[in-house]
Amino acid sequence: MSDISEGAARPRRSFVNQLELDLRLVGMIGAFVLICVVFNVMSDGRFLTPRNVFNLSIQTVSVAIMATGMVFVIVTRHIDLSVGSLLATCSAIMAMSQTAWLPSIFGFNLDDPMNALLAVMIGVACGALIGAFHGWLVGYLGIPAFIVTLGGLLVWRNVAWYLTTGQTIGPLSEPYLLFGGVNGTLGETWSWIVGLVAVAFSVWVLMQARRNKTAHDMPVKPIWAEAVVAAIIAVAILGFIWILNSYDIPSGRLERIFAARGETLPEGFSTGYGLPVSVLLLIGVAIVMTVVARRTRLGRYIFATGGNPDAAELSGINTRLLTVKVFAIMGALCAISAVVASARLANHGNDIGTLDELRVIAAAVIGGTALAGGIGTIYGAILGALIMQSLQSGMAMVGVDAPLQNIVVGSVLVLAVFIDIIYRKRTGA
C-alpha cells in the first residue's frame, strides 16, 4: 500500500507535505482507488456502478464495525478470535428475543418497534457481558487472550446453535430489518441533508483543530492547504451520497412500497435508495470510537498500555480493568454488527459470522494496527475492511474462482503487513 503512495507522492512531495496528510492514510486510499479502477476496467465498468457501490457499502459495514473494536483489542496487545462466533450468539439471542421470547413474555407483535428495540438492547447487553467475561479471564486470571478467545470461538458458535436448536430464525421484525441495507435507506432528500451535515461537521473539526493549534502558538499549515483538504473531504462525501442516490429503487419494489401506504405508483416516478441506515450506523460507531480513542481517558490508557504495559501500571492505570473494558466494547460491537448482518439476510442462520474473526483482524491489520501494540487508528480499520471487501467483491465480479479469491485475499494480508513493516522501519515510527 505505502509503496503506491510513495511512488505517487515523490514527484510532488512539497505539495503533499504542505497538506500534512497522513502518508499511511494516503497509501491506503491509493490502494483502494487502484483496486476500484482495476476492477472497473476488468469488469467493463460494472464495478463502479451505483448498484455495486451500494452493495459494497452494505457488505462492508458488519466487519468494519467490529474492526473498530479490534483496534482497541490489538492496540492493548491482545487478540479476539471469537468475534464471528460472538456475533452469531448475539444474533441468535436477538432473533429469539424478537420472534419468541419477548412476544410470549410481553405479548409484543413481531413488528412492534418496541419489540425490535428491546431485542437489540438485550443483544448489545449480552455482547458486552460476554466480552467483559473474556476480558476478566484475560486481565484478572492471566489466561492469554489467544486461548480465551480461541475457546470462545468454539463455545459461542455452538451456544448460538443451542439457542436456536440449529434452526434458521425468521422472518425478523420489520423495524429491525431497517439496519440491513436495501430495507432501510434514507432516500434522496435525507441523504443529501446527512451529506451536507457531514461536510459541515468535517469543516468544523478542521477549523477547531486549527484554532486549537494557533491558540497555543503551534505551527499550522497554510490556509490554502487547509482549504484543499476540506474540498477533498467535501467532494468525497457528496460524491458518495450522489452515487448512492443514483441507485434507483426498482419499479416493482416501489409499487409495493406505495401499495403498502395505500397509494399507487405515479407514472414515470423513480427515486434512489440513498444512504443505507447501516452505513449511517457505521459512521456513528466510527465517530464515537474515534472520540473514545483520542479524547477520553479510556482511549489514552488503551494506547499507553499498548505502548508500555509496565509504564501504564506504574502510572496508576488499572490495566486489568482496562482489559475488561476493551473486551466489553468488542463484545458490544459484535452485537451491533450482528444486528446489521442478520438484518441484511433478513433472518438468523447458523453460519452467520463464520470466518468474520479473520476478516476483522485482517481489516484492522491492513488498516495499520500494529500487532506489537500501541499503534492503530479507527479510520484505518474501516478502510482496511473496505479494501478487503472490494477485493473480494471485485474478484467475484470478474469471475475469479472462489478458492483463488481466498488465496489472493490471504496473500494480500501478508503482503500488506510486510509493506507496513518496511514503511515503519523507514519512517522510524
Place this chain on the structure above:
Amino acid sequence: MTGHSGTPLVEMQDICLSFGGVQAVDHVSIDLHPGEVVGLLGHNGAGKSTLIKILSGAYRMDSGEIRINGKRAEITSPRDARRHNIETIYQTLALADNLNASQNLFLGRELTTSVGFMDDARMESETRKIMQRLNPNFRKLNDPVSALSGGQRQSVAIARAVYFNAQILIMDEPTAALGVHETQMVADLIQELKKQGLGIFLISHDTREMLELCDRVSVMKNGQLVGTERVEDVTEDDILSMIILGKAPERAA
C-alpha cells in the same frame, strides 16, 4: 550536614520481600529527611530497586512498616504512593514509547475539559512550560518519545516527578543512560530540588558521584543493609569495602 531533629519524611522499618526463594530485601530499615539526599549503593542484585519499588507501590512488602511524616502509610499501589506525593524515576524508563512527551507527563493524571475530554492543548502548554525550566533545548513536544534521545527521555521522566510537586523523589540510576552534559543537568536539578525541601532517594553505581550528591549513603548487599553513613564520615574506599565485603567500616568510637 543539615540538622535532622524533626520527624523524618520517610521511615522504612524492617522491610522484607522475597521472590520465590530469593530474599530480595531482608529486614532493611532506612529513613529520609526533608531536604536530604540519601544514596543507595550496592552490587547489581543487591536489592536496591526492589526496596524503592516497595516505597513507590510497584511491589508489596511481605513484612515491615512504612511511615510518612511520622504516620503509618499503607502503600499497595503506585496510586497510593502518588497520593503521598512520592514520585519515582525508574531505572528502566517508565514511558510509553508511542505517546508524546505531554501525554507521558500527564499519564494517569490527565487534565480534562469541562466535559471530561482530554485537554491536550493545556497539557501541551504545561509541558512546554516545565520543559523550559528543566531542559530548554527540548523541542520535540509532538513526537512519540521513541524518537527522543536518552537524555530527552530522562527529562520527560524527571519533569513528570517535578510537575506534580513531589515531596519524596526516588531516582533509580537516573544518569545511567546519559552523557556528561546531561548527567550534570540531573546533578544540578537534584541540588535545586533539595533546596526546595524535597527528600530524595538516589540510586547509582558511581560512588564518587554519590559522595558529591548525597548527605548519607546506605549500602546493601544480598538484600541486607550493610550500613548507613554520613558522607563526611567516610572515604570512597570505605564505601567500596562496604559494597564488596559487606562490612561496615571499623572506626574508633
